[in-house]
Amino acid sequence: MFSGRFLCSKCPKFSRLLSSYKVAVVGSGPAGFYTTQELLKSPSHQFSVDIFEKSAVPFGLVRFGVAPDHPEVKNCISTFEEIAARPNVRFLGNVAVGYDVTVEELLRKYHVVVLAYGAGSDNKLGIPGEGAAGCYTSSQFVGWFNGVPQHSSLNPNLSGENVAIVGHGNVALDCARIIAAPLPHLEKTDIAEHAVECLRRRGVRNVNLLGRRGVMQFQGTIKEVREFTKLSGVRLSVDSDNIEQIRSVLPKIPRPKKRLTDLLLKHSSPPPASPDDISICIKFGWTPLEIKTDDKGHVRSIVLRKNLISGDMMSPDITPTDHTLEMSCSCVITSIGYKVLQLPGVPFCHLTNSIPENLSRVLERRGGARVPGLYTSGWARRGSDGVLATTITDSANTAQSILEDLEGGVRSVEEGGDVCEILRERGVAMVTFQKWQEIDTLEREKGREKGKPREKLVCYQDVLNER
Amino acid sequence: MSTGLLTATLRNYMRCLPLLKPSHCSRVVHCSSLVAPTRSRTTLFAPFKTVPSESSNHFQSMKRCLSDNSEKKTVKVQFIDRDGDSFIVDAKIGENLMKVAHQHDIDLEGACEGTLSCCTCHLVVHPDWYDQLGSEPCEDELDMLDMAYGLTDTSRLGCQVVVRENFEGLVVRIPPYEPQYT
Structure with missing residues (x-):
């Protein structure tokens, strides 16, 4: 149904007259693929694009971030596959840019280098006890249920009754839903088998989602909240002060925030729970102070401080109070966003943890001169925020900056000399898209045996060695 | 719908003028994947051109032979990209607007492929047409639209609007990407 969508529809006849530009895209997640797609749509330029990926398998967070019970969100993969199948696009998996090949080398070989490598590191709370046994970051936990190889042996402690999740974003909601959802809801998804095994033995009765700020600062989206209201065996409740005050501003705010806030407030006085339900409670106005451990070093409780939320509810004053609460729990998941990592050879601002840029064009430092040919897109550009649609917009804007710059003149690059030759000389075992398709087929076959869309491999070595 | 928002919606539309109003829809220029798209600015008042396209008689009769009863009736729908x-295109009755756009190479995303799990096929329906679509967005569609940029009171997801016979002359706009902040 998509056939022809990527063809230049605006002036196909002129395309053969155009010169072709070489583009290196670092990262094969949505930002990488959508930026590629936007460039390929250009009626005035032709591109040949190499998409580099650190992992052996493509699609970044669509494979490793999107929750397994959201298979529809992963449908964008068919668009990505169509892009990767084009003759002027190559996928180069298992290549760590900055290590196997430097950004400087790429800039010498490609007219354009796009950094679309996402935000690869967890933000930390910076409180005592963080990192104790039973305390996990959201990338560890999400990676675990999504079959990320290095997190597949996490084996989180879900045997206790109480779990605390710090953070009020969609990732926190995903973690809570995977922990609380009835097993039939998960078993038919592409969730990692080791996660289902662990969830079968879960003893969790209460999941508390903790946020420092108020209801109107909630970061999750309405679909994810509403899902809790539709899951059987799960009871959603919302614990917040200022309810009447928030209600009074509702008529004045834009529709998206209004509908989300309305839904949250509706659950501030939920119907009584049935004894078998797992409780999901979204708590507002609590700052974690410390994670306490027992004598074996396992998480025992989390100490919270109550905040007073006052003033304008849209941008309230958050004042710490003396009131503290020790909440017993055997598992803590911190889900408070991600940091962009510095790639060797790429300018980086450590103050803001971001790549200095202006309209996607990378700068030597904030407010400084441009690095010609170097661009950034997606989470690597704007940090870990926004849904797929946001990344599509971002990619379109990055592509627009690139196209504008090409109009103004083209950098000269080294003629000939394929990057693959350098990588082979350095002993990098590249994974082609064809090889990925073999893995894909194998995963689907393994999944079919279990009635799942796929069973993700957590070790690709066997497949990669068959050459 | 508040008057202020409606005015804003109309103002957004003014940027895309001249528009084909529903009553003016007889002035159409055929457009299909075989033909370069026509810019409304220049073609609205240009003489009507007959262009060879899929909708020409030759193709129609050939297709009718090949696909016997599957041939469906179509209506003219205008997309503003x-x-x-x-773009004025032939939209099959019973097809959703996202598919219609894709069939005619109109640059509309559809990341979740019509499964009500994203907002990338967001369309702004002309205010004159919004109440004539024959359906209102369900709760799940509103939830998705709430994540879309350029949301208006007449926003819909293309995948959820099914073309009906009364759509002849319908005008929908794909909201422009929001510019980057720096």
């Missing part, structure tokens, strides 16, 4: 370019 992100650049403000106007």
Whole structure:
């Protein structure tokens, strides 16, 4: 149904007259693929694009971030596959840019280098006890249920009754839903088998989602909240002060925030729970102070401080109070966003943890001169925020900056000399898209045996060695 | 719908003028994947051109032979893309607007492929037409639209609007990408 969508529809006849530009895209997640797609749509330029990926398998967070019970969100993969199948696009998996090949080398070989490598590191709370046994970051936990190889042996402690999740974003909601959802809801998804095994033995009765700020600062989206209201065996409740005050501003705010806030407030006085339900409670106005451990070093409780939320509810004053609460729990998941990592050879601002840029064009430092040919897109550009649609917009804007710059003149690059030759000389075992398709087929076959869309491999070595 | 928002919606539309109003829809320029799109700015008042396209008699009769009863009735629907370019296309009755756009190479995303799990096929329906679509967005569609940029009171997801017979002359706009902040 998509056939022809990527063809230049605006002036196909002129395309053969155009010169072709070489583009290196670092990262094969949505930002990488959508930026590629936007460039390929250009009626005035032709591109040949190499998409580099650190992992052996493509699609970044669509494979490793999107929750397994959201298979529809992963449908964008068919668009990505169509892009990767084009003759002027190559996928180069298992290549760590900055290590196997430097950004400087790429800039010498490609007219354009796009950094679309996402935000690869967890933000930390910076409180005592963080990192104790039973305390996990959201990338560890999400990676675990999504079959990320290095997190597949996490084996989180879900045997206790109480779990605390710090953070009020969609990732926190995903973690809570995977922990609380009835097993039939998960078993038919592409969730990692080791996660289902662990969830079968879960003893969790209460999941508390903790946020420092108020209801109107909630970061999750309405679909994810509403899902809790539709899951059987799960009871959603919302614990917040200022309810009447928030209600009074509702008529004045834009529709998206209004509908989300309305839904949250509706659950501030939920119907009584049935004894078998797992409780999901979204708590507002609590700052974690410390994670306490027992004598074996396992998480025992989390100490919270109550905040007073006052003033304008849209941008309230958050004042710490003396009131503290020790909440017993055997598992803590911190889900408070991600940091962009510095790639060797790429300018980086450590103050803001971001790549200095202006309209996607990378700068030597904030407010400084441009690095010609170097661009950034997606989470690597704007940090870990926004849904797929946001990344599509971002990619379109990055592509627009690139196209504008090409109009103004083209950098000269080294003629000939394929990057693959350098990588082979350095002993990098590249994974082609064809090889990925073999893995894909194998995963689907393994999944079919279990009635799942796929069973993700957590070790690709066997497949990669068959050459 | 508040008057202020409606005015804002109309103002957004003014940027894409001249528009084909529903009553003016007889002035159409055929457009299909075989033909370069026509810019409404220049073609609206240009003489009507007959262009060989899939909708020409030759193709129609050939297709009718090949696909016997599957041939469906169509209506003319106007899409205005992100650049403000106007496309008037034959939309099959019973097809959703996202598919219609894709069939005619109109640059509309559809990341979740019509499964009500994203907002990338967001369309702004002309205010004159919004109440004539024959359906209202369900709760799940509103939830998705709430994540879309350029949301208006007449926003819909293309995948959820099914073309009906009364759609002849319908005008929908693909909201332009929001500019980057720096």
